[in-house]
Amino acid sequence: MKLCIIYGGVSTEHEVSVWSTKSICDNIDKDKYKIKKAFISKEGIWYDEHSNEIENVMAYLKQFDVIFPMLHGLYGEDGTIQGLFEMINVPYVGCKVLSSSICMDKGYANLIFDQYGISQCKYIYAKKYKTSEYLYFDENNIEHNLDIDELIEITIKKIKKFPMFVKPSNSGSSVGITKVYQKEDLKKAILYALKFDNKILIEEGIIGREVEIAILGSNETGYEVSTVGEIISAEDFYTYSAKYENEKSKVIIPAKIDKKVLKEIQMMAEKAFKAVDGSGLARIDFFIQEGTNKVYLNEINTMPGFTNISMYPSLMMDYGYTYSEIIDKLIELAIKSK
Numbered sequence: 616m617k618l619c620i621i622y623g624g625v626s627t628e629h630e631v632s633v634w635s636t637k638s639i640c641d642n643i644d645k646d647k648y649k650i651k652k653a654f655i656s657k658e659g660i661w662y663d664e665h666s667n668e669i670e671n672v673m674a675y676l677k678q679f680d681v682i683f684p685m686l687h688g689l690y691g692e693d694g695t696i697q698g699l700f701e702m703i704n705v706p707y708v709g710c711k712v713l714s715s716s717i718c719m720d721k722g723y724a725n726l727i728f729d730q731y732g733i734s735q736c737k738y739i740y741a742k743k744y745k746t747s748e749y750l751y752f753d754e755n756n757i758e759h760n761l762d763i764d765e766l767i768e769i770t771i772k773k774i775k776k777f778p779m780f781v782k783p784s785n786s787g788s789s790v791g792i793t794k795v796y797q798k799e800d801l802k803k804a805i806l807y808a809l810k811f812d813n814k815i816l817i818e819e820g821i822i823g824r825e826v827e828i829a830i831l832g833s834n835e836t837g838y839e840v841s842t843v844g845e846i847i848s849a850e851d852f853y854t855y856s857a858k859y860e861n862e863k864s865k866v867i868i869p870a871k872i873d874k875k876v877l878k879e880i881q882m883m884a885e886k887a888f889k890a891v892d893g894s895g896l897a898r899i900d901f902f903i904q905e906g907t908n909k910v911y912l913n914e915i916n917t918m919p920g921f922t923n924i925s926m927y928p929s930l931m932m933d934y935g936y937t938y939s940e941i942i943d944k945l946i947e948l949a950i951k952s953k
Contacts, residue, residue, distance in 0.1 A: 618648040618946070619679040621696070623655040626688030627790040627811070635921035636685045638928075642938040648946075651679075655686070673703050681949050682707040683942075685921065692918045693719035693785065706953040708945045709895040710917040717891045718915040722784040722816050724891065728912060731890040733883060736902070736911050737774045737819040740784070741766055743809055767801045770817050778820035781805055783812035794820065823905040825913075826870050828884045829930035831944060833894035833952055840881045841930040843901075845870035866926060868933050876903060879910050887912055895948050898927045 622636035623629055636652070643650065652664045653675070661669040669675045676682060682705055684696055694716030700707040710718070717724050722740035729735065741749040741761070749766045751759045761769065770779070781804035782792040791811035793804035801817075808815045825846045832838035847865040870877075884899040898919035902911040919927040931941045 616648050616946075617678065617680045618650050618683060619653055619676060619681075620650065620683045620685055621653045621655065622685045623657070624686045624688065624691045625655065625657055625659045626686075626691055628687035628691075629657055631920050631922065632685055632687050632691070635687075635925065638921050638923050638925075638938075639683070639685060639942060643942050644939045647943070659690075673699070676700070676705060677703050679705060681705070681946055683946070683949075684709060684918065687918055687920070688719075688790075689785065692916075706949045708949045710891075710893050710897065711952075714891045714893045715917050718893075718897070718917045720784050720814070721782070721914055722814055724915065725816070727890055728887060731886065733887055733890065733912050734910060736821050736913075739766070739770050739773060739817040741815055741817075743813045743815070763802055763805060766805070767798065770801065771798060774817065774819045776819070780816075780818045780820055781808050782816050782818070783808045783810075784814035784816050785812045821902040821904050821911055824870075824872075824903045825900065826872070826880065826903060827898055827900050827926045827930070828880055829919075829927045829934070830884055830888050830893070830897050830899060831895075831931060831941075831948075833948060834889070834892075836948065836951065838885050838888065839934065840885055841934045842869040843872060843877055843880055844868040844926050844930050844933075845872075846926075866924070866929065868929055872903065873908065876908055876910065883910060883912060887915060891915065893917065894952055896927065896945055898930075 620636055620639060622632045624632055654662045661672050663669055682700055684691060684707055686692060686696060690696060692715060694712040697712045697715050701712060717727060725735055725738055741751045744750050747762055749761045751761055753759060777796050779795045780792060781795055791808050793807055795801055795804045805815060826843045828843050829841040830838055845867040880901055887899060888897055898916045900913040902913055919925060921928055928938055928941055932938060
């Protein structure tokens with residue numbers, strides 16, 4: 616089977632994609648696949664595995680039986696490149712256009728999860744659409760045009776307590792996120808998030824444990840849902856550096872949690888994945904509130920990292936697959952879903 620692995624990309628997660636692709640190539644069953652790689656530079660230029668620029672990307676990709684887009688973030692995980700694969704009619708690993716785009720925009724994903732009654736922390740979702748104005752819809756769907764000071768006052772009124780997290784709506788690997796402990800720091804955090812996207816999300820900070828779960832499958836094949844893994848961050852929260860650069864961060868699989876809470880998280884994960892019409896794979900993140908054990912959905916990552924320390928392959932290996940079998944299963948799902 617002729618397989619193309621696409622990696623790199625223009626997003627802030629370029630390096631994670633490179634590391635993930637190395638892990639995949641180190642572990643894939645090379646007797647099953649004739650593998651070629653396509654690298655996208657940070658400037659958006661495509662190169663083949665011999666470092667020759669690919670002038671006709673669509674023609675190049677059409678030669679393959681299946682594509683594995685090991686791309687994270689902007690133009691990789693947001694439905695855009697998935698649309699390209701649909702246009703050229705080549706099967707590909709991972710979620711389709713709609714679910715990819717929804718999950719990449721955390722604000723819109725939150726709106727859908729609200730409709731499905733999935734528990735989330737309190738949040739404000741706003742869009743910067745003029746030099747000095749923010750567009751915000753309240754709980755009654757009334758439109759508000761706010762300056763940044765008015766947005767901060769609305770945020771304080773709705774979320775009420777600190778800490779809060781301010782993040783770009785479209786981003787990944789915790790890039791652009793600030794944990795805010797007082798009102799005076801909200802403006803700086805909002806302006807920082809706006810460097811990465813014109814839509815921002817301000818969320819209630821849940822005091823408790825951060826856990827993650829892996830899911831594999833589709834509506835047609837059914838879903839396999841892993842146990843829960845827990846993140847012990849070496850920093851104040853699970854930043855980019857805590858994930859990939861700080862060796863003191865730890866992952867515990869399986870997490871030591873009550874069986875009832877485990878079951879609730881597994882059921883909520885499958886419900887959320889179905890709500891966005893997910894297929895293929897995802898890593899789904901949750902919070903467990905300290906003292907109450909209340910579970911809150913954080914986000915769905917439709918193309919999680921595949922490095923040797925990444926949670927998704929680690930969880931699926933705990934479920935019973937080898938690393939190479941995970942890859943085989945994802946490719947099999949890609950072919951079946953075409």
